[in-house]
Amino acid sequence: MDFTLSKEHEMARTLFKEFAEKEVKPLAIEVDETEEFPRATVEKMAKAGFLGIPIPKEYGGQGCDVMTYVMCVEELAKVCGTTAVIVSAHTSLCCDPILTYGTEEQKQKYLPDLASGRKIGAFGLTEPGAGTDAQGQQTKAVLDGDEWVLNGSKIFITNGKEADVYVIFAITGMVEKRGRMTKEISAFIVEKGTPGFSFGTKEKKMGIRGSSTYELIFTDCRIPKENILGQQGKGFNIAMHTLDGGRIGIAAQALGIGEGALDRTIAYVKERKQFGRAIGAFQNTQFQIADMATKAQAAQLLVYKAAMTKDQYTKDHKTSYSVEAAQAKLYAAEMAMEVTTKAVQLHGGYGYTREYEVERMMRDAKITEIYEGTSEVQRMVISSNLLK
Amino acid sequence: MKVVVCVKQVPDTKGGVKFNPDGTLDRAAMLTIMNPDDKAGLEAALRLKDKYGAEVTVVTMGLPKAEEVLREALAMGADKGILVTDRVLGGADTWATSQTIAGAIRSLEYDLIITGRQAIDGDTAQVGPQISEHLGIPVISYAQNIEIEGDSVIVERQYDDRYHVLKAKMPCLITALAELNEPRYMTPGGIFDAYKAEITTWGRADLKDVDDSNLGLKGSPTQIARASDKVRKGQGEKVTLDPSESVAYIIDKLKTRHVI
Numbered sequence: 001m002d003f004t005l006s007k008e009h010e011m012a013r014t015l016f017k018e019f020a021e022k023e024v025k026p027l028a029i030e031v032d033e034t035e036e037f038p039r040a041t042v043e044k045m046a047k048a049g050f051l052g053i054p055i056p057k058e059y060g061g062q063g064c065d066v067m068t069y070v071m072c073v074e075e076l077a078k079v080c081g082t083t084a085v086i087v088s089a090h091t092s093l094c095c096d097p098i099l100t101y102g103t104e105e106q107k108q109k110y111l112p113d114l115a116s117g118r119k120i121g122a123f124g125l126t127e128p129g130a131g132t133d134a135q136g137q138q139t140k141a142v143l144d145g146d147e148w149v150l151n152g153s154k155i156f157i158t159n160g161k162e163a164d165v166y167v168i169f170a171i172t173g174m175v176e177k178r179g180r181m182t183k184e185i186s187a188f189i190v191e192k193g194t195p196g197f198s199f200g201t202k203e204k205k206m207g208i209r210g211s212s213t214y215e216l217i218f219t220d221c222r223i224p225k226e227n228i229l230g231q232q233g234k235g236f237n238i239a240m241h242t243l244d245g246g247r248i249g250i251a252a253q254a255l256g257i258g259e260g261a262l263d264r265t266i267a268y269v270k271e272r273k274q275f276g277r278a279i280g281a282f283q284n285t286q287f288q289i290a291d292m293a294t295k296a297q298a299a300q301l302l303v304y305k306a307a308m309t310k311d312q313y314t315k316d317h318k319t320s321y322s323v324e325a326a327q328a329k330l331y332a333a334e335m336a337m338e339v340t341t342k343a344v345q346l347h348g349g350y351g352y353t354r355e356y357e358v359e360r361m362m363r364d365a366k367i368t369e370i371y372e373g374t375s376e377v378q379r380m381v382i383s384s385n386l387l388k
Numbered sequence: 389m390k391v392v393v394c395v396k397q398v399p400d401t402k403g404g405v406k407f408n409p410d411g412t413l414d415r416a417a418m419l420t421i422m423n424p425d426d427k428a429g430l431e432a433a434l435r436l437k438d439k440y441g442a443e444v445t446v447v448t449m450g451l452p453k454a455e456e457v458l459r460e461a462l463a464m465g466a467d468k469g470i471l472v473t474d475r476v477l478g479g480a481d482t483w484a485t486s487q488t489i490a491g492a493i494r495s496l497e498y499d500l501i502i503t504g505r506q507a508i509d510g511d512t513a514q515v516g517p518q519i520s521e522h523l524g525i526p527v528i529s530y531a532q533n534i535e536i537e538g539d540s541v542i543v544e545r546q547y548d549d550r551y552h553v554l555k556a557k558m559p560c561l562i563t564a565l566a567e568l569n570e571p572r573y574m575t576p577g578g579i580f581d582a583y584k585a586e587i588t589t590w591g592r593a594d595l596k597d598v599d600d601s602n603l604g605l606k607g608s609p610t611q612i613a614r615a616s617d618k619v620r621k622g623q624g625e626k627v628t629l630d631p632s633e634s635v636a637y638i639i640d641k642l643k644t645r646h647v648i
Contacts, residue, residue, distance in 0.1 A: 006583075007459075007583060008579055008580050008583045011456075011459065011460070011463065011574070011579045011582075011583075012576050012579050015463075015573060015574050015576065015579065018573070019573055047572075047573075048572075048573040048574075048575060049575035049576055049577060049578075050576070053576050053577075057577065061577070062575060062576045062577030062580075063577050063580070064576045064577055064580055068576050068580075072576070
């Protein structure tokens with residue numbers, strides 16, 4: 001087993017780090033304070049190819065592996081959780097299902113614009129009554145001639161109002177499954193500007209405050225028949241498989257947030273003096289830093305392993321990465337919460353102020369334990385695989 | 389249109405400076421970057437590629453490790469990379485370096501050669517103009533803007549308080565300032581392609597029309613007697629005074645230190 005990154009990956013990390021430090025870090029406080037979507041940064045990321053990293057070149061992407069994409073999200077999250085999740089939701093939740101389940105026409109139509117960042121992607125599964133329980137969906141799609149007619153709403157949608165292309169899930173009928181009638185779910189591609197597609201309220205959030213989180217409303221929204229993504233009735237599988245990939249992106253975001261807080265804390269405890277010496281000279285601080293760094297390292301190994309397993313899936317279309325993704329997200333998210341909380345504690349009173357960014361990182365970390373499957377759901381995924 | 393860009397791998401000053409026991413820079417032990425002026429020169433060439441479809445060849449001289457800057461240049465969009473490396477070329481000053489680079493460029497076709505104004509490790513600003521002398525072509529240094537008009541280049545040459553607009557027939561050489569432009573980032577896909585691309589490696593035998601007496605340490609008229617890290621000054625003393633008192637204050641300080 002080789003833990004050394006290739007030269008290509010090392011150089012890619014240098015690129016992501018330089019970009020994050022130069023373009024993203026200086027705006028992180030402002031993005032959080034103003035709750036404004038960092039449009040200019042997204043345009044710069046688009047120009048540098050960051051919005052199509054694992055998309056094949058034939059569809060206008062960078063043709064890189066998941067590992068490279070994960071390192072990008074990680075480095076962005078070290079300085080700004082908002083910017084990281086914009087890339088993650090766009091890539092994992094919109095580009096990836098279109099690449100995996102789309103027809104050749106759909107891939108040709110949507111991927112070049114998405115991979116180049118001319119258009120931004122989003123994913124709509126969650127509803128007021130359907131979070132973890134996807135069967136609780138109410139949004140319906142009815143075929144009327146050559147069009148699907150969508151009615152219903154989606155909530156907590158990342159990139160909500162800023163996106164141009166949405167992968168949306170809706171009920172397309174009822175089917176009998178093991179003697180019970182269950183909802184048949186299908187996936188669709190919906191474009192911004194389609195009549196009947198509008199936006200509801202913007203969420204006011206604890207963290208990742210610059211990310212555009214909106215309610216999507218569909219009122220007799222008619223989309224072409226060919227905009228169904230994958231087979232009719234396979235929506236649940238598409239959603240679950242997409243979320244397996246999404247979790248690797250969120251795990252990378254959590255990893256970056258934890259690492260970013262650790263970096264700042266190491267710098268701070270070397271400088272901050274109490275009782276005549278740097279607080280880093282006290283054994284309590286040293287032990288805390290040791291624990292934080294060890295957990296961050298463990299999280300990184302899990303996240304990279306999940307990325308490599310998904311890369312294997314890209315090659316053979318067989319390898320499952322569901323458990324690896326769940327373990328990476330579970331551990332990295334809990335690490336991020338623990339490390340950022342300790343970072344605030346080690347910063348003392350300053351850590352509680354918005355001037356020192358560990359406070360924002362602690363708020364940003366919390367969502368990684370919740371979205372794209374809560375930590376409890378990750379435990380269900382992992383254990384159900386072990387106990388089947 | 390063919391453009392040759394000369395780049396140098398230099399120590400990243402953010403990573404600290406390290407020396408060999410003999411006082412020379414321990415380049416292998418330091419973090420490195422592409423010299424900022426050279427990077428602006430490369431960006432200028434890549435913009436000519438975007439606009440006119442120019443072919444961009446990047447040349448560097450250095451240790452085998454200097455291949456990294458060529459990979460970086462390719463990841464930004466350059467077409468070819470040439471590494472000039474040979475033990476006999478080591479220890480070169482600006483004279484021997486410019487002889488080496490000119491010897492390499494003689495084997496290439498070019499309309500334009502772009503170098504950085506100066507490298508952040510040597511700060512001489514001599515190599516670019518020297519290359520043009522060896523090749524017998526015009527040079528315009530300190531370019532803050534470059535335009536192409538037919539078979540000529542029109543360059544804004546920077547001065548402290550103004551700039552001159554100069555026109556030169558190609559082939560010619562331009563030395564670029566870091567403020568010429570904002571260099572683009574590498575692309576992730578470009579990085580992977582760059583590592584698949586072949587880097588041409590040239591040694592002494594590949595240099596054209598250069599005499600051995602002009603190469604390497606032996607061909608260098610200047611020798612570095614000693615190099616040392618910059619001695620960091622203290623924070624100094626800051627005082628806020630009325631202008632009428634400040635002159636007397638400064639004179640007094642200078643007298644105390646026996647400066648005047």
